[in-house]
Amino acid sequence: MGLALAAVVVLVIAASGAYLGWDRLDPERLDVPVGGFTIEAAGVSTHVEHWPAARPSGLPPLVLVPGFAESTYVWSRAAPLLAADRDVYAYDVRGYGYTARVGPYTLDADTDQLAGVLSTLHLSRPVVVGHSLGVAIALSLALRDPASVTGVVAANGDGTPYFGDDRSGTGSRGPRVLLVPPVAPAVITAGVRNRGPIRSLVSGQCGPGCPVDDASVDRWRAPFLLPGAVNALVEIAREPLIGLTDPQELQVRVPVGIVFSDGDGSFDRDSATATASRLHTTAVAELSGERHLALLGAPDRFADAVRRVMPRSM
Template sequence: MSAPPSLPSERPHRPHRSRLRRWLRRLALGCGVVLVVVTAASFVYNGVTAGRATPPRGLRYVQAADVRTRYQTWGTAGPPVVLVHGAFESVDTWSRLAPLLARDHRVYALDLTGDGYSERHGPYTVDHFTRQLLGFLAAMHLGGPGERPLLVGHSSGAAVVTEAALRAPGRLGGVMLLDGDALDTGAGPPPALKYVLFDPYRTSLLRLGLGVDAVIRSVYDAQCGPACPRLDAAGLDQWRRPLRVPGAESALWSMLAAGVPGLPADQVARLAGVRLPKSVVFGAQDDVFTRQTPQETARRIGAPPAALIPGARHLTMISSPKAVAAAVDRLTAASLAASR
């Protein structure tokens, strides 16, 4: 007698898996709809806000290497000092310090390409910035006997003045690294940022942020500290307008992709072998760098111990212009003594 045919085993019913799949499909559909709506809104917003700002009237320009360069001068007598700003800064960043220096110096400041109102002309690298700076010295007839300037480089500008000193030490009178270590490991956006922010969203976010006074003030206050003057309408425009002129956005994306300019540590250390007076000055409360950075930087470049400005953060030329001016005066004295 044959065995009765076996019945197919029944699979247990799992209603929760079906519900989960339906929920995931709905979530994916909802996210897709949101993405389409946000993308469309971003394109529309970018189109509506496509108008660009114009630079202020009365700016001065000179051809420095291959860059039409905006610059400003203060003072008519005394040793020359050239001020080199950091990332996302400009000539106007020096507006509190430069008049103090001008009492005893001839002061020059330029907008590096990519920032301020100079021509946007990549690549935005230490090499290109340095060629622009040395071209600016030539255009201003600086670098000869009795005309060798002190270079003051703020933040990432420290890398530019370091490289200039390595390339043309005989054209300079001294070098100050102000709130910067000149290294390629310094401050700046994380490298992954360029993979997260892309158009049209990054353009929308930038324009939205620039349109909100509170956003600009919060960044400024965090970097500058309580000793800095509060940004009024003119102060807001000083930081906002350079990012709204033609070419500014594309230059900004290029600079963010490359990271804040800097040099390898062994290259910065070569400055110790250059016979020039050197100085390192930091805000004592600068949280962009570690507490060890100022003295490590001074040892690396062969400078005296770093000068720390009490209570100051990362924008010492704004928060503490008198203290920075005094440090420049000390470096000037060392430069004059070395030239005798």
């Protein structure tokens, strides 16, 4: 039995290596529209998109931070709505989208990048809206340099690494079963070369209002088909999940608003209530019937919820 298992492992590794070799010889590249521009942010070549205010009002700008494995595309439907009365910016976190894939992939480094975005773009005390894992980066900057932001909106995420019962320590590492080269890169590469798996994942997280036509699915796939993208994703997945601890969140003193979807399995009503308590806020908006990617599936409702939870000082 041991020999048989070893043979299977060898075959899987050999097949994975052969698949990656074929992918290098015949890579898939997608010609999708990519707006925006590139800046240097804390030494990272960073892709940024900008939606100018339709009716400038002097309000602080918004800076939108995507979550795990997301790019600025996730904001493409909600950002124009949020830009009704103020400038809106979104950027790709290091390792994702069209930003450089350079480590370290840590919360400190991601926070440096966000601070660099604000500095390079000369944004004075913006409101930072984080989605999912992007909430951790937004809150981290608010904790490190509260004077640099007007406030934070935590959308579909609590800013912690979701590390179980002991929420006072650092984030634990997730499952490592397939995170072995060349198996992990081969599995991910096979997934992003086909629309089916991506369409299924997005549909499950987004709901009936989400665009899942071929062109929209390709917007998700395109960044992961760029050279080095899959390897970066594997490297990020090998690291502990980024996030603040509960005691750290208790120290956040900037105004915070919270948006959650009642159909979101990773950030439900109970999670939102607990997060609001840690962050000393009562500004909580629920999106009934929506899911984790409500910003894509219901952009009108999502943008309205973000507006409602931004305190008046924002």
